[in-house]
Amino acid sequence: MQEKIVILDFGSQYTQLIARRVRELNVYCEIHPYHSIPEMDEGVKGVILSGSPYSVRDENAPVPDLSQFKGKLPLLGVCYGAQFLAQKFGGEVKPSNTREYGRANLSFIDRSNHLMTGVPEQSQVWMSHGDTIVNLPQNYSVIASTNDVSVAAFEVKGESTWGLQFHPEVFHSTDGKTILFNYIVSICGCSQNWTPNSFVASTVADLKNKLGDDKVVLGLSGGVDSTVAGVLLHKAIGDNLTCIFVDNGLLRKNEYQNVLDSYEHMGLNVIGVDAKKDFLDELAGVSDPETKRKIIGRVFIEVFDREAQKIQNVKWLAQGTIYPDVIESVSVNGPSATIKSHHNVGGLPEKMDLKVVEPLNLLFKDEVRRVGKAMGISPALLGRHPFPGPGLAIRILGDITEEKVEILQEVDHIFIQGLKDNDLYDEVWQAGVMLLPVQSVGVMGDERTYEKVVALRAVSSTDGMTADWVHLPYDFLAKVSNDIINKVKGVNRVVYDISSKPPATIEWE
Incomplete structure (x- = not known):
């Protein structure tokens, strides 16, 4: 069973950063909203409670149910998570008298504590909170302080529970990685075996099992995510994968042919579709950016649908969805406010009656690149800059x-x-x-x-x-x-x- 760390999200801007730091230690982790806690199976080695924009004193403050794991699994509260652990079990949290935002230095460290092993005195940490813990519950003890914050970190006696009022995951906490290593590897006992190669091996095996002899269609964009998804699927099902690359007339100079050539060298089964006229005709006279995006999304679906219908017995639609997209869709307060609509093939599954497979939906962008490298994809493809789905349409201000x-x-x-x-x-x-x-x-x-x-x-x-x-x-x-x-x-x-x-x-x- 895959060992993992579970991170409960209370809406902090830093939650994804905690996950990235855990992943950098070659340990798999998952983010879940605090109100949707998964079953703690044998693979779960520890739980981290994130920070939050809320105060624990707020009437509508997030309140998680810790009964599945507190006192049973190693538990680490960060910022809001630490303050919740203090207040919930008999301590006291009040508004700070001093500014507790930005850099601070640890003036006291209990080096005998497993969590603080190897952290030097005066280690710089990053504070970001308006409240502070003024009294700890009886069975809690202070393991680190700054000049202004007496309870910078604490331990619960008799159980593997810790709290940090600072953020170890941010760059400005200079020994944060050491603290996270102490927690994840030394305390939780994670084996650090979640590597790009192990991800490729397990994902290919899972895809073979899931897809069998079914046919799959994938919309290629020439970008990193769809390319890596395509190569993973190709490893699993070979020619049962058909990739469709649509030229919407809004690509970079010579990009259509260059991308087709690069895919041909990789052995992928790619159909190139010249749909420039379809897109430019529909966009004629349109200046509003949101309308442009919607037109491009709609026409893409129409073109993709038309081409996919030519392939016999397709059962699955593959998408290059990555982990931040997944987290965003199940965030603490529902999906974030839409700044602009995104161009993807989200409208296809219902229309085409296909099941969806997303081989990268556990990975962050930098991990996608590392997985691509492990599979031998060329650095030129993996190092490509992100390019917007609507292409040059949203770089031409006004009509097109x-x-x-x-x-x-x-x-x-x-x-x-x-x-x-x-x-x-x-x-x-x-x-x-x-x-x-x-x-x-x-x-x-x-x-x-x-x-x-x-x-x-x-x-x-x-x-x-x-x-x-x-x-x-x-x-x-x-x-x-x-x-x-x-x-x-x-x-x-x-x-x-x-x-x-x-x-x-x-x-x-």
């Missing part, structure tokens, strides 16, 4: 025409190729160009011009949830700007976007 698409493809090609040629591509998480719905005055030779403006965008990020603009070298930006204006007819001005996310988004639409 074939001429605008061609201009943007040329500009984008110069920018992306420039990043690659100057060894900057891998320093950037995502890059692209926006074609703006404005024209500006320029001079070329002795003539006055009135042409289009493009905005270059390059950001650094780990997961796309937050992002910062990349400080590309000025001489590089100068050369790229010069190349674009000289080589792309219709553009006479280039600007660089220096907005972070938040408050801006990565894409402009």
